[in-house]
Amino acid sequence: MAGDPPGRLHPRLFTPDEDRALPAHGLGITNVVARPTRAAAELTTDELIEGAATLAELVTEYRPRALAVLGITAWRAGFDRPKAVMGLQPERIGGATTWVVPNPSGLNAHFQVADLARLYGRLRPRSDVEPSDEDDLDP
Numbered sequence: 514m515a516g517d518p519p520g521r522l523h524p525r526l527f528t529p530d531e532d533r534a535l536p537a538h539g540l541g542i543t544n545v546v547a548r549p550t551r552a553a554a555e556l557t558t559d560e561l562i563e564g565a566a567t568l569a570e571l572v573t574e575y576r577p578r579a580l581a582v583l584g585i586t587a588w589r590a591g592f593d594r595p596k597a598v599m600g601l602q603p604e605r606i607g608g609a610t611t612w613v614v615p616n617p618s619g620l621n622a623h624f625q626v627a628d629l630a631r632l633y634g635r636l637r638p639r640s641d642v643e644p645s646d647e648d649d650l651d652p
Contacts, residue, residue: 536575543571545587552620553586565591572607580609581636584616612636 523538535541545564546556568591572580582588589595592606602611614632615624624632 539577541575541577543568545582545591552618553584553616556587556590558590561587561591562593569606572609574607576607577609579612579636580606581612581614581633583614585613587616588613 523540525538527535532542545568546560547564548556548560550556564587568580568582582592585597585599588602589597594602597613599613599615602613605611612635614636615621615629617624617629
């Protein structure tokens with residue numbers, strides 16, 4: 514994958530309508546809560562808890578090597594980890610290495626595009642790299 518743009522998880526660039534093809538490439542995308550909102554603050558704790566349970570079931574079924582949850586608020590509330598920080602998590606969900614990464618929403622002004630690309634690039638599956646102190650996702 515040398516030469517790929519930072520943040521790209523697969524050498525091929527997929528279009529939005531190809532999301533159902535992602536599992537064949539070891540990737541997948543889903544929502545924690547299947548309800549559109551303008552901001553994470555519109556989601557209730559109950560919705561996040563229910564969504565987290567459903568996500569854990571999906572991860573157990575599909576068995577990805579890694580799970581990335583977008584947004585610290587969703588992770589803290591949904592998985593009952595109130596003191597969690599961004600980055601590699603000490604626990605696994607459904608057997609998958611679990612990361613919490615910044616939500617790329619334009620409403621998240623804490624992270625710029627270059628920061629997001631660098632941080633998301635750390636999620637790329639690499640068999641030659643072990644988790645380290647660099648797994649902290651501060652910009």
